[in-house]
Amino acid sequence: LNTYAVHIGVTAGGSVSFFKKLLSFSLSGRLIYGFIRSEMKIEANGWEGNIRKKALGFAPIIGVNVRPMKKLNIGMRFEFQTNLKYTTTVIDGKDFGNTIVDGAEEKINFPALLGIGVEYKFIPKVFKVSLSFNMYFTKMADNANDVSTKIYGGYDDDYKNAYDISLGVEYHIFKQFAVSLGFQYVNNGGNENTYSNTEAELNYFSISTG
Numbered sequence: 001l002n003t004y005a006v007h008i009g010v011t012a013g014g015s016v017s018f019f020k021k022l023l024s025f026s027l028s029g030r031l032i033y034g035f036i037r038s039e040m041k042i043e044a045n046g047w048e049g050n051i052r053k054k055a056l057g058f059a060p061i062i063g064v065n066v067r068p069m070k071k072l073n074i075g076m077r078f079e080f081q082t083n084l085k086y087t088t089t090v091i092d093g094k095d096f097g098n099t100i101v102d103g104a105e106e107k108i109n110f111p112a113l114l115g116i117g118v119e120y121k122f123i124p125k126v127f128k129v130s131l132s133f134n135m136y137f138t139k140m141a142d143n144a145n146d147v148s149t150k151i152y153g154g155y156d157d158d159y160k161n162a163y164d165i166s167l168g169v170e171y172h173i174f175k176q177f178a179v180s181l182g183f184q185y186v187n188n189g190g191n192e193n194t195y196s197n198t199e200a201e202l203n204y205f206s207i208s209t210g
Helices: none
Strands: 002-018 023-042 047-069 072-079 085-095 105-107 113-123 127-136 162-174 177-187 204-209
Antiparallel strands (some): 047 072, 072 113, 113 127, 177 204
16 A cells, blocks of 8 residues: 645735734635545455545635733634545556545545634743643544445544643743743544554644753
8 A cells, every 4th residue: 555645735814903913803715735646456356546536625714813911912713624525536447446436525624723822921032931722623524424435335533623732931041042841732532433453643742842
């Protein structure tokens, strides 16, 4: 099995501020092109597969930023779900023993995302702390009951909503030299019904510094 996937995104938008930048709004859009190529072969029965999948999707992104006081900044954004419907093309008639249907369609959507971030400068230009939270509405983008091949007949990936929480601290020892420390916890929303024995995506906690 040899497979790879590429997603190319282009984002454009603008923003406007009010009350001396105490409040600002942004609106943008993102266009995503998805490409998947797979080649497979089973020597025992001579089955060969050579397929290409393509999809194109668009989603708007809205944002709000509030600065209620000089030391405090609060930002929020919402990314709408990007619907990607992949169309399968069988190359050179290699349909893996007549199990892959040319022209079959399959949903692999990018979930909507709600992000909230807070930054507080305890000592301006010296010490600040930031906290962020992202909720991925994976359950709404769940691709359950998709039917893309005759042999599999559909699947249920059984995702819950995913999320991550991050905390960062930055301290300027000198004007041009700062040290930082970050913590992050990620919950991918999967469970025992989501992954197989050969496919897994673990929840994790990470620490970074710089």
